[in-house]
Amino acid sequence: MTDATADKIPVTVLTGYLGAGKTTLLNRILSEPHGRKYAVIVNEFGEIGIDNELVVGADEEVFEMNNGCICCTVRGDLIRIIEGLMRRKGRFDAIIVETTGLADPAPVAQTFFVDEDVRETARLDAVVTVADAKWLAARLRDAPEAKNQIAFADVIILNKTDLVTPNELREVEARIRAINPYARLHPAQKCNVAINEVLERRAFDLDRILDIEPEFLTADEHDHDHDHEHDHGHHHHGGLKHYHDEEMQSVSARLEGDVDPDKFMPWINRITQLRGADILRCKGIVAFKGDPKRFVFQGVHMMLDGEPQREWKTNEKRESKVVFIGRNLDEDEIRTGFAACAA
């Protein structure tokens, strides 16, 4: 997804469970004086309060590809609409796809891996998830869709922080981090985040996979000390709590020194084929023996995209790192498997 990205239309995917505030965010993006024109693909027509934008109604049509890959689902409507929008090329700058509250982001992302025509004209910019600070913890327990949306996200807007205590906020942040420590997390009220934190993230550009360190600190702390303090006898010990989500986790593995491409390529292909249904996303930077360039890759379920990227700098440690986010991941399998790829 890096070839000639410059003139490709960026596509931002907006997810979030029912009532979290997706439409609020969308209206905020569209009404700010940014001078850019967005084409918006929505599933619930009529909720957008801005009328001078290019708004396209869509029925989420998720279908399986006949390529023998069981989890390879794509959004047929998206392929059709992006093809149609290209007839207006030059008349808008970017596309925002609002998914329904129960949607799995994977088919949207996979559409950009699978469809050649879509890849040629558009690029996936980021998956942005809006979460409700008050109800997210409950949804993570009872709604697998909500958990998927958090696990998949590049950017998480933790909305409605005015409805929770600082302790509750810290707790829900910790629950998010237990699932996805890599996303940018923005606490917000009425989705009041800077637009540049939501759009033009280039989260799926291979040459932007520079830093895949966990984001232990939230990106924006400004809402933490609000005054709606309603502590209901909650025991809080200060600092970030460490939760472990029983089902969805991230696993990262690091390898100092060089990696053998003849070992790594079969391994990454095998693990994403075998465990692809459970792996939501993966990415990594790898130092191949004898190769002056960094090899970068990313994947969604069973789909992988990778290429040699810029050269390692002279003062840069040749260190390889892979990250997986998924369901019931076998940490040992990933760590020992990756360790065995050492050159």
Next chain:
Amino acid sequence: MAEPSSSLTAHVRPLEAGAQVVRVAFLAGSPALALADGIVLIGEGDAQKRVAAHPDGAILVARAEGSRLVTGGDDGRVVATSADGTVNEIADEKGRWIDALTTRGEAVAWAAGRNVSARDEAGVVKTLTGPTTVRGLAFLPKGYRLALAHYNGVSLWFPKAAAEPTGLDWKGSHLDVLASPDGRFVVTSMQENALHGWRLQDSRNMRMTGYPGKTRSLSWSHDGNWLATSGADACVVWPFKDKDGPMGKPPRECGVRSSRVTQVAFHPRALVVAIGYADGLILLCRLGDAAEILVRAPGDGAVSALSWDANGSRLAFGLDAGVAGVLTLPA
């Protein structure tokens, strides 16, 4: 790749286009261009008429029939533009995109999402809701019957009958649909870089695979015996003469180059196919001996439209980049 040694490039006159060309046609002898920016251009040179068929809209689908060009836009309208430049609105789907469109004589059918409408010669409109979004439409040559391409197959619908449509099932997403001129076969292009066909007599399935890309341009030979297709680095031509259609027979390939074929158009009277490529080259290829004649040298990006006039003396073409022209075959 060597370009063909003989050339007709000196017989090509440029046409003013200025925007992505969606379709080219000849209306009462005049070349016409349906442009992505909602404009229809009719005629050549100083006599060229500029018609705002879809003001502020984009043309998504278009089809020429006789002396009119029927277009469907992202403004939700279906309009017919005549050779003299008059525009008649056929339908207004209130802003819902017109995803598919077909014509036969005066009859017009269009799809907006799952909703399909068929309007007969008398102007009577019948509607049907498809199982999923309808991506392709084609009238069958016999009877007032419509084929709808959608996810997991094709539906065959008699708009004037109360009966439910009959289904031709095949798993996957079907895009364009067309019927063979003799009405024996229905063929679709698919999301999975393949064509699928059915023999209507017994609904027997035909798989036509091996394409490196999607096939979005298909054209029958004048005798109905051959189907030319885009989607490969050659024009792939399937034999349909026998009762089994192309089953068990390899397709012919013409115009093999190192560029993807984007548009194909069989000559209306001879076994010659016009082939347009992703690099802008256009050539004519004779099916019998694969002889090639150059029409346009590469440049300016992909060929997006090709069409012959009724007697096959002129070929109009258009490119994504807003370049167009007309070839007049030397007498």
